[in-house]
Amino acid sequence: TFPRFLADWEAGRAERVYRPAAKPAITRTPVPRFDLLDLGAYSSMALQFSRGCPFDCEFCDITKLFGRVPRTKSNAQMIAELDRLHEIGWRGPVFLVDDNFIGNKREALRLLPEIAAWQRARRYPFELFTEASVNLAKLEPLMDAMVEAGFAMVFLGIESPNPEALKRTKKTQNIDKGDDHYLLHAVRTLQRKGLEVSGGFILGLDGDGPEVFDAQVEFIQEAGIPRAMVGLLTALRGTDLYDRLEAEGRLLGESSGNNVEIALNFRPQLDSRVLIDGYRRVLASLYDPGLRSYFARCWTLLSSLGPRVSGQRRRFGTDDLLTVLRSVRRQLFSRQGPAYAGFLLRTLLRRPRRFPQAMTLAVMGLHFQKLTLQILAAHDFREAAREGYERVEREAAAAAMSGAALQTALRRHADETLRRLRQLYRRLRPELRQGLLPDWSTLEEAIRACVREVPVGQLLQRCGLRLRECFAASSWRSALAAQGYALARRWQDDAVPRTLAVAPLSEQGKLRRSLERYLRELGVQVTAAGEQMAQLTQEGLHRWLDESGAPDGLLGYLRAVGRRVDTVVVPLGAELAASEERVQVLAARQADEATRMPHLVCVRCEASPRQLRESLIELGIALTGDAGRAAVAFDRAFALI
Ligand code: SF4
Structure with missing residues (x-):
């Protein structure tokens, strides 16, 4: 589509999106500029042979992005890429990042002997690993060819030992009606x-019951899968799962894209609390502090692993020696010491040739265990943050x-809450803090805002009630029309806000505060509700609250606020239901300049978090023209709701 875009661009009629009729072939993809990389910063290099997968698992977006007919590079391309990596001096692990390396079995089988010959000629400089579907275990020639080519590890999307859940998620390739232990047998065959x-494992699939947690742990232990990546099901936009959950009214929002976050963006069949607690238990038991279950899996693996191909040997350099020394110092004298020492000794005595691999697994164990602790700590922080904020808010209302x-x-109490939360926050490593929601500044600001609003809290509540009555009156639109308000076509005319206030209409202070923060994140100058109320009180203008009828009360409020800001955002519920639009701009164009009536931005904030997100992102796009920025701002500002 790029040439078409360039031609349109030159002709001055470029479109926003260009979609090719078919997925582009990857046979013309150039060799990546590996030479631009700082090789020392990577533990493995990445190559890609194919894109797409013939299966159609319900939760997976690969087939939607890359299609169900796998496209492959030519053998010559792959060899050129291996050559390039070799020339620049890379040695060690190389990840073939295909979604399913055996998606096109014939092409994979055609490629593998060439890779094997290339590796043999250079004494196996690369240790290969990739991702594949479980049916690889039924394809003897492919497995043999992979081993011969120097593959040492394969990631399988096992997902669940629960056949009912697999069936419901359309992962039937992981079921064999004639073999109740098909997945276990498949893993053992490959080993x-x-x-x-x-392996990748998913909890929260439809069909999962409370017994699934123990079943997952038992399966992973028995199969001997040290590197088990267990995650909660996530509904990604564009997948069949997303569409189904949306149709069933179970979708709660978008996926955060953060794969170490313990959060759900849909309503699971299993109770959410049970699911999250069960998930935490699974993580904590797979990577327990003493790493007993981890090293037990490592031993099951090493005792099941078949021999390496001849000529393949693991190089042991100075870096490796330093890693071993560091590992001994950190792990041997820690809680992991007994399991760590037992595993390494056993390997030395019974599988000495596998000792370098055992050492790698031992070091990985430390990494997984630390990561697990951090994931759990991040979840603890988020839960405590929400709870702490809610408590301070309740106390502020009182x-x-x-x-x-x-x-x-x-x-x-607010200070104590913040101190306690800061301690939890400080336990998180910087990389886990990145992208954590709520982030510290949002949380601190939200709690402090509750305290700040207390002096005008009564007025805020009265104002909120009164304004709601005004908007509930069926005549509010005609009252505004009589004042010269008209529906503007979005931000045309002079409706673009520079200074803005949110009408304290909502019973939920949380929603209003989040909305204020969201607008600030979008770069708009916002007068907080507390400040708004203080100004109204100062000027004695709050009397309209008690003295005016519905339209006058509303107009009185707008006139008063209009002296300070040019726009008022009105979070409306059912009042906008008659209109299809999520965001409506009412411009006070014909109003008397002297009265300085503000423009109104009515935003549909319905009960569902998803609808709220959609409305506000639409508002954000209208304000900034940047959907990505609006989404990030929303997720930050509304993380406590
Ligand atoms: S087998 Fe893997 S890549 Fe293929 S559709 Fe299923 S989850 Fe996606």
């Missing part, structure tokens, strides 16, 4: 061929109704 199996004593206690 006997000499291929370590690492303090607003009472005297100074409660306000002092609230301030003290």
Whole structure:
């Protein structure tokens, strides 16, 4: 599509999106510029042979992105890429990052002997690994050819030992009606061929019951899969799963894309709390602090692994020696010491040739265990943050109704809450803090805002109630029309906001505060509700609350706020239901300049979090023209809701 785009561009009629009629062939993909990489910063290099997968698992977006007919590179391309890596001095692990390396079995079989010859001629400089579907275990010639080519590990999407869940998620290639232990047998077959199996597992599939947690752990232990990646099911936009859950009304929002986050973007069949607690238990038992279950899996693996092909040997350099020394120092004298020492000793005595691999697994164990602790700590922080914020908010509402004593206690309690949360936050490594929602500044600001609003809390509540009554009156639109308000076509005319306030309409202070933060993140100057109320009180303009009828009350409020800001955002629920639009701009074009009536941006904020997100992202796009920025701002600002 690029030449078409260039031609259109030159002719001044470029379109926003160009879609090719068919997926592009990858036979003309150039050799990547590996020479631009800082090789020391990588533990493995990545090559790609094919794109696409013939299967159609419900949760997977690969087939939607790359299609179900796998496209492959030519043998010559692959050899050229291997040559290039070799020339620049890379030695060691190379990941063939195909979604399913055996998606096109015939082409894979055609490629493998060439790779094997290339590797043999250079004494196996690369240790290859890839991803494949479980049916690889039924394809003897392919397995043999992979081992011969120097593959040492294969990642399988095992997902679940629960056949019912596999069936429902359309992963029937992982079921064999004639073999109740098909997955276990498949793993063992691959191991006997000499291929370590690492696996992906999913919890929360439809059909999963509370017994699934123990079943997953038992399966992983018995199969001997040290590197087991267990995750919660996520509904990715564009997948069949996403569409089904949406049709069933079970979708809660978009996936965060953070694969180490313990969060659900849909309503599972299993109770959410049970699912999340069960998931935490699975992680904690697979990577327990003493790593007993991990090293037990490592031993099952090493005792099942078939021999390596002749000529293949693992190089042991100075870096490796340093890693071993560091590992001994850190692991031998830690809680992992007994299991660590037992595993390495056993390997030395019974599978000495596998000792370098055992050492690699031991070091990986430390990494997995630390990562697991961090994932759990990040979840603890998020849960505590939500709980802490909610408690401070409840206490702030109570303090607003009472005297100074409660306000002092609230301030003290908010400080204590923040101190406790900061301790939890500090336990997280910097890389886990990145992308963590809520982030620290959002949380701190939200809690402090609750405290700040207390002095005007009563007024805020009265105002919210009164405004809701005004908007509930069926005549609010005609009252505004009589004042010269008209529906603007989005931000045309002079409706683009520069200064803005959110009408404190919502019963939920949380929604309003998040909305204010969201708008600030989009770069708009926002007057917080507390400040708004303080100004109204100062000017004695809050009397409209008690004295005016519906339309006058509303107009009084707008006139008062309009002296400070040019736009008021009104979060509306059912009032906009008659309109299909999520965001409506009412411009006060014909209003008397002297009265400075603000423009209104009515945003449909319905009960469902997903609809709220859609409305606000639409507003964000209208304000910034940048959907990505709006999505990021929303996720940050609404992380506590
Ligand atoms: S086998 Fe793997 S890559 Fe293929 S559709 Fe299923 S999950 Fe996706």
